[in-house]
Amino acid sequence: MSGNQSGDVLVLGAGVVGLGIAFTLARAGHPVTVVDPAPASGATHAAAGMIAPVAELAHQEEALLPLTLDSARRYRGFVDDVAAVSGRDAGYATTPTLVCGFDAADRDALAALYRVQLRLGLDVEQLTTREARRREPLLGPHLTAAYLLPHDHQVDPRVLSRALLAALEALGVRVIAQRAEALLSTPAGSGTSGSSGGRVAGARLADGSTVEADETIVATGVAADLPGLPAPLPLRPVHGDVLRLRPPAGFPALTHTVRAIVRGVPVYVVPRFDGTLVLGATAREDGGSGLQAGGVHTLLRDGITLLPALAEATITDAVARARPGTPDNMPLLGRMRDADGAAVAGLVLATGFFRHGVLLTPLAGAAVRGLLVGDPLPVAEPCDPDRFALIPRATAP
Ligand SMILES: Cc1cc2nc3c(=O)[nH]c(=O)nc-3n(C[C@H](O)[C@H](O)[C@H](O)COP(=O)(O)OP(=O)(O)OC[C@H]3O[C@@H](n4cnc5c(N)ncnc54)[C@H](O)[C@@H]3O)c2cc1C
Incomplete structure (x- = not known):
C-alpha cells in the first residue's frame, strides 16, 4: 500500500x-x-x-x-x-469460579488471601471440600481448601x-x-x-x-x-504457556472455572461453551517465547492433580504468548x-x-x-x- x-x-x-x-x-x-x-x-x-x-x-x-x-x-x-x-x-x-488448595501450605495461602478479600468486601464464600466436590465431582482427592467466587x-x-x-x-x-x-x-x-x-x-x-x-x-x-x-x-514480556483440550465423549461438563494452588503452583481450567477446556498458565520471565516443554509438563501435572479425568482429554491447541508486564x-x-x-x-x-x-x-x-x-x-x-x-x-x- x-x-x-x-x-x-x-x-x-x-x-x-x-x-x-x-x-x-x-x-x-x-x-x-x-x-x-x-x-x-x-x-x-x-x-x-x-x-x-x-x-x-x-x-x-x-x-x-x-x-x-x-x-x-x-x-x-x-x-x-x-x-x-x-x-x-x-x-x-x-x-462461577471455584478456588482450591491441595496441601497445608496451599490452604494457608488461600486462607490469607481470603482474609484480604473479606476485608475488602469482596464476594467470596468459604466452602467445605465436600461442598466443592458436590459442585464439581471431577475434582481430585486431597483437597485442603475451597472457595466459591460467584461473580468471577x-x-x-x-x-x-x-x-x-x-x-x-x-x-x-x-x-x-x-x-x-x-x-x-x-x-x-x-x-x-x-x-x-x-x-x-x-x-x-x-x-x-x-x-x-x-x-x-x-x-x-x-x-x-x-x-x-x-x-x-518500562515493559517486560512475561511468557505464558497454555493448553486447550477436548474431553472424551461422556466426560461430565465442568460448570465452574476451577482455579487452584497445587503445592504452591497456580493452575486453572476454564470450561468453554463448546465443551473444550483451557488449561493454564505458566508465567515465565526467562525470555523464551516458544512453548516450553517444562511449562507444558507443569500444566499437565497440576491440571491432572486438580481434575484427574483431564488425563483422558485430547490436546487440541498449545501456545505461548507474552503478557505485557x-x-x-x-x-x-x-x-x-x-x-x-x-x-x-x-x-x-x-x-x-x-x-x-x-x-x-x-x-x-x-x-x-x-x-x-x-x-x-x-x-x-x-x-x-x-x-x-x-x-x-x-x-x-
Ligand atoms: C497464557 C495467558 C493467559 C492469559 N489469561 C488472561 C485472563 O484469563 N484474563 C485476562 O484478563 N487476561 C489474560 N491474559 C493477559 C491478556 O492476554 C493480555 O493482557 C492482553 O491480551 C493484552 O492485550 P493487548 O491488546 O494489549 O496485547 P496483544 O493481545 O498482545 O495484542 C497486541 C497486538 O498488537 C499487534 N502489533 C504488535 N506490534 C505491532 C506494530 N508495530 N504495528 C501494529 N500492530 C502491532 C500484534 O499483532 C497484536 O495483535 C493472559 C495472557 C496469557 C499470555
Whole structure:
C-alpha cells in the first residue's frame, strides 16, 4: 500500500485492548482506522479470558482492584453492545469460579488471601471440600481448601476478538494489515502542536505509507515501545504457556472455572461453551517465547492433580504468548509527557495490561474515550504512563 490515508483516530494494534478501544470510539462516532499485521494474534490469542477481579487479587496489587472491579461491572454492557453491532455472540459466560488448595501450605495461602478479600468486601464464600466436590465431582482427592467466587466470570478472547472485528467492519472501521514502524511526529514550534511540545500525527507503516490522524492510540501490547514515543516504556514480556483440550465423549461438563494452588503452583481450567477446556498458565520471565516443554509438563501435572479425568482429554491447541508486564503490574494508559512535562498532543498509550488485558478491555475503551473528549476517567488515574519518571528520549525521531 502506498500514499497517505487519513483518519481522525488511529489505533495501532488489534489485540483485545486495541479492538475494544477502536470499537468504543467508533461506536461513539469517531472515524477510526486500525493497523495490525495479524489482528488478535498476540497475548489475546493465548488468554483464558477470566473476568476474575476477586480471584486475581494478589498481595501487593491492591491498587489494581478498583480498575478490575470497574471493568468487570462494565463487561455485560460491553459484550451486549459488541453482539448487537456485530450480530455475533461475543463469547461471554457467567460461569462461577471455584478456588482450591491441595496441601497445608496451599490452604494457608488461600486462607490469607481470603482474609484480604473479606476485608475488602469482596464476594467470596468459604466452602467445605465436600461442598466443592458436590459442585464439581471431577475434582481430585486431597483437597485442603475451597472457595466459591460467584461473580468471577469469563469470556472467550478468540470469540470476542472475532466479534469485535465484525463489529468494526459493521461500523465502517478500516483495518489495515500492516505493521506500524514509527509514530509520525510534528516537532515542537511547528505551530501545529496543541501543547508546548511536539505532537504525534499518525504512523508510518512497514510499506513506507503513512496514516495521519488527530489522535494515535498505541495498543501494540508488549511491542508498544515504538520509535517516536517521547520515552522508552518500562515493559517486560512475561511468557505464558497454555493448553486447550477436548474431553472424551461422556466426560461430565465442568460448570465452574476451577482455579487452584497445587503445592504452591497456580493452575486453572476454564470450561468453554463448546465443551473444550483451557488449561493454564505458566508465567515465565526467562525470555523464551516458544512453548516450553517444562511449562507444558507443569500444566499437565497440576491440571491432572486438580481434575484427574483431564488425563483422558485430547490436546487440541498449545501456545505461548507474552503478557505485557510493567514494574507495578498496572497498565500504562493515558497521555505521555515530553521532556518539559507537557502532554504530547495526539498520543494515547494503552498497554501494560499484563495478566488482565481481557478483563480490563471495557475500562480501557471508556478511559481512552474519556481522554479524547476531555473527561478523563478518575479510576484510570493510577495508570498514568509517566508514573515511573521515565528518561526522555534524546531526540524525537
Ligand atoms: C497464557 C495467558 C493467559 C492469559 N489469561 C488472561 C485472563 O484469563 N484474563 C485476562 O484478563 N487476561 C489474560 N491474559 C493477559 C491478556 O492476554 C493480555 O493482557 C492482553 O491480551 C493484552 O492485550 P493487548 O491488546 O494489549 O496485547 P496483544 O493481545 O498482545 O495484542 C497486541 C497486538 O498488537 C499487534 N502489533 C504488535 N506490534 C505491532 C506494530 N508495530 N504495528 C501494529 N500492530 C502491532 C500484534 O499483532 C497484536 O495483535 C493472559 C495472557 C496469557 C499470555
